[in-house]
Amino acid sequence: MKGNEALAEAAIRAGADAYFGYPITPQSEVIEYLMRENPADRTGMQVLQAESEIAAINMVYGAAGCGKRVMTSSSSPGISLKMEGVSYIAGAELPCLLVNVVRGGPGLGTIQPSQSDYFQAVKGGGHGDYKMIVLAPATVQESVDYVKLGFELAFKYRNPVMILSDGIIGQMMEKVELFEQQPRSKEEPEWATVGKKEGKDSVIVTSLQLQSEEQEKVNLRLQAKYREVEKNEVMYETYNCEDAEYLFAAFGSCARITRKAMEMARKKGIKVGLIRPQTLYPFPADAISELSERMKGILTVEMNAGQMVEDVRLAVNGKTPVEHFGRFGGVIPSPEEILEALEQKIIGG
């Protein structure tokens, strides 16, 4: 299945209650698939094309505030527009799932794949001290699985979860195993606005506290939640790290290309491994720190000008040299040039 369509089907199967979106290349197939499939008939899931990404994310806010499983998707320029709503969703502690099928920026940029929204995704993206949980699929299969996982994490922590995909994964066709249809939840969480219950206080969904001490309390609660997320939810994969002298760090589609570069290097006798963070927030800092102790150098490979490399450097904390290799603006790096960068920047450097 095509990445975007598989993702849309996964949303129906994950028991989503609603999807609100706005078309943008390269992710329009998500809403097109949903409209074609008409999940209202299958599960009762509501799908609506909003007048803008801003409206879409605020529809997500409203439906999420009712305790529903809600999803939206977009691509980079549209995600920027959504960030207002994401900050409110994080502040009001509502669960939701966002998908960013990243394209090259800045500005209108290009419609080709990129990873240049890493900072925006992992550092919060909107205003205020908040974090999204960020999942980075490298395959169509993973984007499908992360829809289910994403909803679970969103409700576990009452926090927005983002799947940070890119134009490669969104547009390519791969074999995929879809999970079984999950029922839509009938639960009414106590924090949800579903109508005031007699004898109970009314429920208020808000991110506003006019007293600074109260707002600090909200922030402290959020920070405590993020520490829990960091403790429990880190996911990553390592390849050939047992005997490795050098390490690649790459995520998403770029990790697949880097893996190819790793195989080519191994054939040449270069002992190089790869770590692929599957969660970008929480970041596998401990794993990278530990690995760095026995590495002669680390090369991050990203389709951006050097974003994840900053988190890798923080994790490594000077224990070994860390360099970055990237192509950007929608250009996809080749395994050959990644290997060359390893040889020049790390081994020869």
Place this chain on the structure above:
Amino acid sequence: MSENTIKTPENLVYEKTSVMTDRVLHYCPGCGHGTAHRMLAEAIDELGIQGDTIGVAPVGCSVLAYYYFDVDMQEAAHGRAPAVATGIKRVLPEKYVFTYQGDGDLAAIGTAETIHACNRGENILVVFINNGIYGMTGGQMAPTTLEGMKSSTSPRGRDVKTMGNPLKITELVAQLPGTYFVTRQSVHTPANVRKTKKALKKALEYQKLNKGTCFVEVVANCPSGWKMTPVQSNKWMEENMFPYYPLGDIKVPEK
């Protein structure tokens, strides 16, 4: 006479609706918000839908509306209340959903959300308080500020050549096939208060019919923002606001 004597059942002729909480309103003396809140709350009360109503508060003076309405409520980002209400109504279509918004929220930053919610005919009630000024932020020019009217960002009066014209958004949404009932009311005299309540009650009743958006504008005074006493502001409103924003029904359901 002690308070308890006054409150004996035989002396009571009027009670505060239980759909309003006991919190003290933060609104300025003489402001129309308190009355508009109460009329909406009484309409909800009389229809017996307190447990089935979900409100959306805006950003502006009524940002804390959820302190006063004793119904489940969500606080929206500036201008986004109709989108938030759309999200709520789409997943809980059997509930009564309303937004309560000021002119800056609804007719400037939220114009797109307002027009498109109305154009889709979302089955929600939009309550629009129009006092022609940004009250919360300290009296800046609003989309509905009248020509020549002074504000902190139009200190020499609104010059329509450079600052644009006061926006009659209520007439605008009435043009859209998605709206079912559109009316403009006020709360500055007892007679008008009663009319406003009637309009709000009707609008909520219509929501059951699934016929489209109901839009109730309340032209209101802003004594603080207009720098007038409450009495002066009501007089000024009658003389200046009503000629440009005439009261009455703009779109009524076809019989």
